Amino acid sequence: MNKELIWVVSLLLITILLFISGRLRMDAIALLVIVVFVLSGTLTLQEATLGFSDPNVILIAALFVIGEGLVRTGVALKMGEWLIKMAGSSETKMLVLLMLTVAGLGAFMSSTGVVAIFIPVVLSVAAKMGSSPGRLMMPLSFAGLISGMMTLVATPPNLVVNSELLREGLPGFKFFDVTPVGLVALFLGIGYMLVARFWLVTPGKEEGSKQQLRKTFRDLIRDYKLSGRARRLGLRAGSPLIGQRLDDLQLRERYGINVVGLERWRKFRRVMVPVTGTTELRPRDVLLIDMSAAGIDLREFCSEQLLEPMILRGEYFSDRAQDVGMAEAVIIPDSSLQGKTLREIAFRSRYDVSVVGIRRRGELLDGVLTDRPLEMGDTLLVIGDWKKVRAIRQQRELILLNLPAEEDDVAPAPSQAPHAIFCLVLMVAMMLTNVIPNPVAALIACLLMGKFRCIDMESAYRSIHWPGLILIVGMMPFALALQKTGGVALVVDGLMEVAGGKSPHVMLLCLFVLCATIGLFISNTATAVLMAPIGVAAAQQMGVSPYPFTMIVAVAASAAFMTPVSSPVNTLVLGPGGYRFSDFVKIGVPFTLIVMVVSVLLVPLLFPF
Structure with missing residues (x-):
């Protein structure tokens, strides 16, 4: 092992450790990798930044936009409505339909x-x-x-593997080449989960879960201990609060008072108006406030600020459920909110709703919530105008878990939905015919979605998961550096010593195990970037076709079932499902072994050696 290879391997190990530690953003680490490679002289500037010109990066970005168009036009939520209608009260039927639908949609948009x-x-x-x-x-x-195994564009690892074949001067995979493997994995997954679902609910856990299903205002008030915290205060003439903006008053910082709603006189009656940090108070306004962290004498405060306590019917504004919305939202993986306080991110000004409760790993946080750093998986109870609460669905930092029963939830179905479906079908048709390159087909679909007003430019740019793209671009230099310094050849030689004299099936098995092991520590996309060149080189050493070897890399990269941190998809369901780390190990490891055995046997039949 030469000095250059030792340096590249050391840098790779440091990168993996940084990924595991979570101290730095993964996209920042990827950019640091590019900088270090250039400064160290391992790669030239052109080589280190080659990923920025990769057509597959453009394709992945375009697919994010198309997925957002399907969301904004209500196509995906319409599928959810259909699921509820078709499944009825049968959990078995629901599970089957759910997995089929999710795998089908995930074949064309981000899983x-x-x-x-x-x-x-x-x-x-x-x-x-x-x-x-x-x-x-x-x-x-x-x-x-599993949806990542359904089509060529279903997940970035497939595109990465396909790009490696093209880089070697070989024809790439066709749009549906991976589909047979995905279909087998899907049907195996459905059968497996029909049995394994019973392992997920332990005695006593079922009852606790039922209490968290379709919640009402009363349930949320009880779960977050909101009773006794609400007040309704009217502004009297001459109040020093009149004419002031809420952000300027700093009521939370000075008094521990959080304004969550505002009643205002309009046409001889009081109506609710949305509350934001820029809302300016007017005479005769009525404030709906939360006093969770208030350490003041309310009577003295009202006297000082010329406020009049008013009657509040029901617990914590439950009598105003038609005007004041309330819901739970969860912080997603890679969210920019992680590690920051509500005060630092100006949460109310940013989302136009107020946070009145935070649950972390099932426990309710107490004290001043605005000064508590947020963590991934935190469940925030937000309150505000219904329109603003629903708008959280469009945010990429949070997931709206469920709206309480008091809100008549109607899934959006704008008139642009047929146009969005047309754009999707047209893109798939262009990709199937191979008349034009896949990235161009996706760009045409994006432009048509804009033409049909399925999505605007601002939403399109916001929909692209830039950290994921930068991660791909930043990891690509590793593959080139390992090739230049002999690292790929070294790994291939090691694989050849283990499986070179045996059947190619054994080599496929070794590649799958190596991919699955690496995937425990870094993202499946980064795994594919590192392993795709190794798969091609191993095939060349054995004198066989590279297609089964690269396909097994793509399948193994998507088989991230074993831990809740193997994929953001697993992390998302950890809290809402009430799972522990051991639940994923218990369910995921056996299914990964099943997928491994089936793919090692099936892939050579589809792509002969």
Whole structure:
């Protein structure tokens, strides 16, 4: 092992350790990798930044936009409505339909996005059927991962592997080449989860889960201990608060008072108006406030600020449920909110809703919530105008878990939905015919979605998961560096010593095990970037076709079932499903072994050696 290779391997190990530690953002680490490679002289600037010109990066970005178009036009949520209608009260039927639908949608849009969309659907379905969400959440995540095996564009690892074949001057995979493997994995997954779902609910856990199904205002008030915290205060003439903006008053910082609603006189009656940090108070306004952290004498405060206490019917604004919305939202993986306080991110100004409660790993946080750093998986209870609460669905930092029963939840179905479906079908048709390159086909679909007003430019740019793209671009130099310094050849030589004299099936097995092991520590996309060149080189050493070897790399990269941190898809369902780390190990490891055996036997039949 030469000095250059030792340096590249050391840098790779450091990168993996940084990924595991979570101290730095993964996209920041990827950019640091590019900088270090250039400064150290290992790669030239052109070589280190080669990923920025890779057509597959453009394709992945375009697919994010198309997925967002399907969400904005209500196509995905319409599928959720159909699921509820078709499944009825049968949990078995629901599980089968859920996995089929998620795998089908995930074949053409981000699996993480599909799972995020269906989490509220699953919670609603579980509530109506009176069953535990835990029996459906893991099937949801498994279907999302399996969807990556359904089409060439279903997940970035497939595109990465295909790009490696093209780089070697070989024809790439066709759009549906991976589909047979995905279909077999899907049907195996459905059969497996029909049995394994019973392992997910332990005695006593079922009852606790039922209490978290379709919640009402009363349930949320009880769960977050909101009783006694609400007040209704009217502004009297001459109040020093009149004419002031809420952000300027700093009521939370000075008094521990959180304004969550505002009644204002309009046309001889009081109406609710949305509250934001820029809301300016007017005479005769009535403040709806939360006093969770208030350490003041309310009577003295009202006297000082010329406020008049008013009658409040019902517990914590439950009598205003038609005007004041309330819901739970969860912080997603890679969210920029992690590690920051509500005060630092100006949460109310950013989302136009107030946070009145936070649960972390099932425990209710107390004290001043605005000064508590947020963590991934935290469940926030937000309150505000219904329109603003619903708007959280469009945010990429949070997932709206469920809206309480008081809100008549109607899934959006704008007139642009048929146009969005047309754009999707047209893109798939262009990719199938191979008339134009896949990235161009996706860009045409994006432009048509904009033309048909399925999505605007601002939403399109916001929909792209830039950290994921930067991660791909930053990991690509490793593959080139390992090739230049002999690292790929060294790994291939090691594989050849173990399996070179045996059947190619044994080599496929070794590649799958190596991919699955690496995937425990870094993302499946990064795994594919590192392993794709090794698969091609191993095939060349054995004198056989590289297609079964690269296909096994793609399948293994998607088979991230074993831990809740193997994929963001698993992390998303961890909280809503009430799972422990051991639940994923218990369910995921056996299914990974099943997928491994089946793919090692099936892939050579589809792509002969």
